[in-house]
Amino acid sequence: MTPGTNITKGRSYFSYSEVVATPIIPFFNSSASADDILVINDEILALTKQDFQQFVADMEEVVEKSEEK
Amino acid sequence: MSHHEATEELKEGEEKSEKRFHLLKRIFEEFKSLDSDSPIIFRGDIDTLAREINNYYWDFIQFIKDSKYVVKGKKETAESISDDGTLLNIFKIISATELAIVRHQPVKGGQKLNAELASFVSFYFFRTWFKKDLNSISFSSNQDLNEIWNKFMRDRITWLTNMDALSNFPFFLNSQVWMLIYMLTRDTIEKTK
Numbered sequence: 001m002t003p004g005t006n007i008t009k010g011r012s013y014f015s016y017s018e019v020v021a022t023p024i025i026p027f028f029n030s031s032a033s034a035d036d037i038l039v040i041n042d043e044i045l046a047l048t049k050q051d052f053q054q055f056v057a058d059m060e061e062v063v064e065k066s067e068e069k
Numbered sequence: 070m071s072h073h074e075a076t077e078e079l080k081e082g083e084e085k086s087e088k089r090f091h092l093l094k095r096i097f098e099e100f101k102s103l104d105s106d107s108p109i110i111f112r113g114d115i116d117t118l119a120r121e122i123n124n125y126y127w128d129f130i131q132f133i134k135d136s137k138y139v140v141k142g143k144k145e146t147a148e149s150i151s152d153d154g155t156l157l158n159i160f161k162i163i164s165a166t167e168l169a170i171v172r173h174q175p176v177k178g179g180q181k182l183n184a185e186l187a188s189f190v191s192f193y194f195f196r197t198w199f200k201k202d203l204n205s206i207s208f209s210s211n212q213d214l215n216e217i218w219n220k221f222m223r224d225r226i227t228w229l230t231n232m233d234a235l236s237n238f239p240f241f242l243n244s245q246v247w248m249l250i251y252m253l254t255r256d257t258i259e260k261t262k
Contacts, residue, residue, distance in 0.1 A: 035088055044197055050209065053104060
């Protein structure tokens with residue numbers, strides 16, 4: 001065990017490099033460039049709109065509830 | 070770099086910028102079509118505003134590349150995340166894009182509406198970066214995801230609403246927030262599969 005490292009007493013501590021350097025990154029497009037990924041996809045756009053509208057509705061409900069108190 | 074290589078790089082940069090402009094413009098139009106109590110009105114032609122914001126974004130990206138804050142010459146790929154964090158990954162792209170929108174305030178009706186537009190654009194970018202199969206997940210119909218995203222969106226819209234992006238451009242900090250929400254979303258999806 002080397003003093004000063006992030007591994008002491010058999011315990012592995014969280015470190016930035018461990019997280020970002022993990023080779024398996026689930027559900028990431030890993031072979032294309034941003035130009036190929038950041039394009040119009042009608043299906044995703046529809047989902048984004050649906051989720052965003054739901055978010056706005058949820059927030060309005062939160063405001064109404066807090067105003068009622 | 071030879072003259073030919075420089076010309077090619079310039080041409081590639083222009084093509085990327087043009088593609089991103091069309092994407093931004095389309096998302097602005099979709100935002101305008103959202104159901105709302107009062108109509109969403111842009112303070113000018115969407116084409117011109119999207120062009121303005123897109124130009125600002127690429128100028129800013131060029132600035133940080135020139136300043137060596139990110140590694141020059143590396144492509145914006147999702148693989149960037151597995152590198153040393155100095156690359157121009159999706160989180161930095163999202164960060165700079167939404168801050169550029171907030172800076173330009175393209176929508177009439179106050180800063181909150183512009184913060185919502187910026188969040189809408191970044192939410193689309195974020196979702197697009199995922200693989201297609203997971204994009205079929207509706208965040209709002211998944212209770213765990215909905216809770217995370219509602220809190221996240223509410224707080225960041227408040228933050229973006231109150232930020233003066235003319236004098237404040239927290240590009241790196243903002244990109245770290247997006248990286249964290251990505252990790253949280255990823256773990257939640259994995260757990261609820």
